[in-house]
Amino acid sequence: MLLEDVIDEYLYHCRAKGYTNKTMINKRQELKQMKVFLKEKRGITELESATVHDLKAYVRGKQKSGLKPQSVTSMAKMVKAFFNWCVKEEYLIESPMTKVELPRVPKLVLNGFTTEEVTAMINSFTYEDYISTRNKAMIAMMVDTGIRSIELLGITMDHVGELKILVNGKGNKERIVFISPALKKILIKYERIRKEHFRNKVTSNHYFLSYKGAKLSHVGLWNMVRDAGRKIGIEGKRVSPHTFRHYFATESLKAGIDVYSLSRLLGHSEIGTTERYLRSLTYEALSDKANVTSPLMNMNK
Missing domain, CATH: 1.10.150 (DNA polymerase; domain 1)
Structure with a gap:
């Protein structure tokens, strides 16, 4: 063939x-x-x-x-x-790639955001106009749900419910992420200001829109995140939408969520992908987790 x-x-x-x-x-x-x-x-x-x-x-x-x-x-x-x-498909009996060795990839630990940096980025935007409110809501949603940038941009008004968001993930797989009360408070204000700004004159049903009412681009999201990082003076770190996803994962692990549940929230098809975030935990964080789960520490509770 x-x-x-x-x-x-x-x-x-x-x-x-x-x-x-x-x-x-x-x-x-x-x-x-x-x-x-x-x-x-x-x-x-x-x-x-x-x-x-x-x-x-x-x-x-x-x-x-x-x-x-x-x-x-x-x-x-x-x-x-x-x-x-x-x-x-039975076009071949065996794959010629089976015995091809791939180069070893060094396991790098991402230098992620601190809670202070994330808080500062959210607070760097106000509710004074549509763009500022939208930016605050987008960062808050990435922090609170850990969704991918492409998933964030694909959310429509119909996808956002009272307590959850329907996300269309990789491979066109749908999943549910949950809205905390803190995120809900921001989204309520965003939806009100969005409505006032466009006055029902938008043609796109996407949840996050450009100033003129079009679907927000991937480049637009990246630029917004980088500007937020520059605004608060972050240096020596990768400031990107994925770094918020990393922050969500590591903070969830610190809080005690199991890897399987986190894998479902992140939309990973393999739990091994989620386990990579464990490498990002500092020794201090691992120490705290060890103390919380210590059998001896919990014997007399």
């Missing part, structure tokens, strides 16, 4: 599974690069002709190009997913 034809079929399969546009762009680009490499460097155009040696050479080429181990591993996993699908 022509490799090009099988790749096209696989990409349609991924679209049918509900992968995001960003994921589809990455998959399409990576599989195109693999196809070009196999054809031009190894003389391969048929799916069945690709061997473990060819794929090892492809991964080595990525490494020699100067890409970081994390980037090489991410790209290789896309190729691996393609060949695993080929096995599942």
Whole structure:
């Protein structure tokens, strides 16, 4: 079978599974690069002709190009997913990626936000106008629910209930996140000011909108978060929407939530993904958790 034809079929399969546009762009680009490499460097155009040696050479080429181990591993996993699908569809007996070793990715601990920094960022915005109120509500929602940036931007008015929010997550999977009284107070004010600002003249049903009433862009959200960080003087840290998700996860763990429950709230398909946040806990936080759960400390309670 022509490799090009099988790749096209696989990409349609991924679209049918509900992968995001960003994921589809990455998959399409990576599989195109693999196809070009196999054809031009190894003389391969048929799916069945690709061997473990060819794929090892492809991964080595990525490494020699100067890409970081994390980037090489991410790209290789896309190729691996393609060949695993080929096995599942019985186009291949075995995946040639099975014995391809991926570079070791150093386990970095994200230097996350402190509670003081998060509080300062929320308080840096007021209720004096629509944009400021919207920004306060967006940061508060990320802090309080741990949702992804793409999930935040996809929320519609119909998704926000009295005590919960319906979120459309990765792979088009829906889940529920919960609204605390503190977040509800902010959202009530936001909805009132949103209504006053647009006077029911908006065409978009998205919950968070631009000044003119259009769906807020991913770039717009990132710029808002970075500006909030600069405004309060955060330096030497990654100031991004994901850092709020990291803050939510680590604070929830400190408070005693179990990893399984946290995994469901974050929308992770594998609990191993959630467990990575455990590496971010400081020794002081781990010490506090150990004291709270200590059998001897709890014997006489």
